[in-house]
Structures are given as C-alpha cells and as structure tokens.
Amino acid sequence: MTFTAIRRLPAQYREMSNKEKISRIVEAKREFGSDLFIPGHHYQREDVIQFADVTGDSLQLAQVCETRTSPYIVFCGVHFMAETADILTDTEQRVMLPDLNAGCSMADMANISQTERAWETLTDQFGDTILPLTYVNSTAAIKAFCGERGGACVTSSNSGKMVRWALAQKQRLLFLPDQHLGRNTAADLGIPLHDMAVWNPITHELELADGARVEDIQVILWKGHCSVHEKFTVGQIEELRQTEPETNVLVHPECTYEVVQAADYAGSTHHIIERLHTAAPGTSWAIGTEMNLVKRLAAQHTDKRVFSLNSNMCPCLTMNRIDLEHLAWTLDLLREDVYQFEISVPEDIADSARIALRRMLENA
Numbered sequence: 001m002t003f004t005a006i007r008r009l010p011a012q013y014r015e016m017s018n019k020e021k022i023s024r025i026v027e028a029k030r031e032f033g034s035d036l037f038i039p040g041h042h043y044q045r046e047d048v049i050q051f052a053d054v055t056g057d058s059l060q061l062a063q064v065c066e067t068r069t070s071p072y073i074v075f076c077g078v079h080f081m082a083e084t085a086d087i088l089t090d091t092e093q094r095v096m097l098p099d100l101n102a103g104c105s106m107a108d109m110a111n112i113s114q115t116e117r118a119w120e121t122l123t124d125q126f127g128d129t130i131l132p133l134t135y136v137n138s139t140a141a142i143k144a145f146c147g148e149r150g151g152a153c154v155t156s157s158n159s160g161k162m163v164r165w166a167l168a169q170k171q172r173l174l175f176l177p178d179q180h181l182g183r184n185t186a187a188d189l190g191i192p193l194h195d196m197a198v199w200n201p202i203t204h205e206l207e208l209a210d211g212a213r214v215e216d217i218q219v220i221l222w223k224g225h226c227s228v229h230e231k232f233t234v235g236q237i238e239e240l241r242q243t244e245p246e247t248n249v250l251v252h253p254e255c256t257y258e259v260v261q262a263a264d265y266a267g268s269t270h271h272i273i274e275r276l277h278t279a280a281p282g283t284s285w286a287i288g289t290e291m292n293l294v295k296r297l298a299a300q301h302t303d304k305r306v307f308s309l310n311s312n313m314c315p316c317l318t319m320n321r322i323d324l325e326h327l328a329w330t331l332d333l334l335r336e337d338v339y340q341f342e343i344s345v346p347e348d349i350a351d352s353a354r355i356a357l358r359r360m361l362e363n364a
C-alpha cells in the first residue's frame with residue numbers, strides 16, 4: 001500500500017527503441033488476452049493510452065474495475081486509482097501500477113494520522129455533527145476512515161450528489177483533501193462561503209472567513225490542493241477576455257473558486273470531454289485542466305479551437321511517470337510471473353475503504 005522497494009528502471013529499457021517497447025507491449029497483450037486488463041486515465045500520455053482497454057475518469061475507471069474479472073489489471077493512472085481498483089476487485093486479482101512513484105501530490109497532502117488528529121479536535125468542538133467525505137484522490141487509509149464513520153468517497157463527477165447526501169445526514173461535513181473541489185461543490189449547492197471553514201493540517205487550526213461564526217460552519221475543507229490545477233489563474237482568464245472575448249473558458253473544479261467563478265463552465269474531466277463533443281464547430285475553447293488531455297482534445301476536435309488556458313502548462317508529472325518503458329517492463333515481468341509493481345491494500349483497510357467507495361458508486 002505504501003511506496004516501498006521502488007526499483008529503478010533497468011538500463012535496457014532506457015536504451016530500447018520505442019519500436020521494441022511497443023512490440024513487447026503488443027506481444028504481452030496478445031499473450032494474456034482477456035486475462036489482462038489495462039485501464040487508462042484520461043491524463044495519461046498519448047503513447048501509453050493507446051494500449052488502454054478502457055479509458056475514463058476516476059469514477060468511470062472505478063466502475064469498470066469493479067466489474068472486471070481479469071486476473072491481471074495493469075493500471076495506467078496514479079497510485080490512489082490503482083488502490084481503488086485493488087479494493088474493488090477480488091483478492092485473487094492482481095493490480096499493478098507500472099511505476100510506484102506515480103503518486104498524486106494532492107493525495108499526499110492528507111495522511112491518516114493528521115486526519116485522526118483533526119477528527120479528534122473537530123469532534124471535540126462540534127460533537128457528533130460531522131460526516132467525513134473524501135475525494136478519491138486520497139489514500140486507502142483515509143477512505144477507510146470515512147467508511148468507518150458513515151462517510152463516503154466522491155469524485156469530481158458526483159461531488160454535488162455526495163455533498164447533498166452527506167448534508168442530509170449530518171449538520172456538517174469534513175471534505176478531504178481538496179479544498180477547491182469541496183468549496184466549488186458546496187458553493188454550487190448554495191452554501192455561502194462564510195459557512196465554510198478551512199482545516200489547516202500543518203497548524204492544526206480551523207481557519208474561518210472574516211466575521212464568520214463557528215456555529216454556522218457547515219463545510220470544513222481540508223487545506224489541500226492539486227498543484228496542476230492551481231496553475232490556472234483569474235489573470236489568465238481576464239487576459240483572454242481582452243484578446244479573445246469569443247473564447248469559452250472551461251475548467252476543472254480542482255481549480256480555485258475564483259477561477260471557477262470567472263470561467264464560463266466548470267466540470268469534471270468527463271464533463272469537459274462531453275462538453276467539447278457537443279460544442280458547435282468553429283467555436284473556441286480555453287481549457288483549465290491537465291495538459292495531456294487538453295492536447296488530445298485539441299487533436300480530436302480539429303473543427304474547433306481547443307487550447308490550454310495556461311500557455312505554459314505542463315502535464316501532471318506523476319501521471320506522466322507511466323511511460324512506454326515502465327509499461328513494457330511491467331508486462332515483461334508479468335510474463336515471468338513477477339508482480340514487481342503490485343498494489344495490495346491490507347484487507348482490514350480495504351474492507352472499510354470499500355464501504356466508502358460503494359456509497360460513492362451507489363450515488364454515481
């Protein structure tokens with residue numbers, strides 16, 4: 001479950017031609033047939049996503065993994081997604097992540113001991129009035145923490161439904177670890193910013209808006225963020241409004257509240273893809289999300305102008321760690337029955353985390 005024993009890519013894979021890596025991957029896929037399933041997140045690199053059996057956002061990939069029976073799942077995505085796949089599949093199915101360093105900087109912003117400490121302080125202050133919700137971009141231990149306390153997971157595709165679900169049961173919610181998705185979702189449901197506070201896991205303090213009253217707090221936002229989506233700014237949108245007023249601005253809800261408010265549209269990865277599919281030819285779109293996806297959308301929609309809202313944007317570096325060489329290496333090892341990159345969540349954690357994930361899937 002944790003990042004241990006990270007072996008370096010053998011030199012032979014670094015020196016190998018792309019043609020050779022591709023032929024090894026193709027050969028392994030052919031050899032394993034339906035025994036091997038490769039899900040690929042939309043933020044994966046182009047050279048890797050071509051080998052995915054199914055592509056999707058984190059919700060879609062969780063749904064599809066839950067129903068797959070293949071004994072081997074090689075997850076092209078990041079660590080928390082592979083953990084989710086492991087939790088939702090049978091114990092005898094093996095889930096592998098081609099590079100164990102492919103984490104998520106946002107998921108790293110909340111660990112279980114910080115969460116337990118925060119919970120103790122918050123429940124001392126607010127009593128039994130809080131339900132914990134965690135974005136799937138979090139460790140299995142935090143998912144388990146939520147599952148054990150009546151809470152659930154959310155993704156950017158169903159966060160509205162899940163926040164409504166949580167507030168129908170308890171007066172308040174603790175939303176981990178992405179403050180922006182939590183704030184944007186709650187604001188969208190009409191909860192005033194004043195009634196949201198931020199939990200700072202470093203100072204161990206609740207940060208309130210000026211003049212806000214503690215007893216009115218409905219949403220407690222963990223102070224975490226996505227280092228990729230935070231690179232979109234209101235300044236970029238304002239500049240675009242001056243130079244290209246006809247361009248539509250479409251952003252992911254991991255962007256800040258101010259960016260989401262300034263944009264024309266906001267929605268999950270799936271929503272962004274769907275909106276571009278239905279957009280009229282000739283329209284222009286500045287997208288505020290991960291760069292591999294933006295480039296792919298631009299290549300798919302040649303009848304529209306599609307570009308990144310931030311002209312200096314880079315791909316998500318951890319998503320990008322899954323490359324041809326790591327995929328070829330993983331599959332070569334698999335052919336020798338070596339499960340070097342297996343993700344295996346301990347059963348007790350998996351059992352509780354599954355409860356939180358199933359609540360999310362039921363509300364999808």
Ligand code: 13P
Nearest residue numbers: 057058155156268269270
């Ligand atoms: P989705 O839930 O939209 O797939 O997003 C996952 C993610 O990591 C976004 O940064």
Ligand code: SF4
Nearest residue numbers: 104105106226228316
């Ligand atoms: Fe994590 Fe952000 Fe990368 Fe998504 S884009 S995997 S939230 S660091």
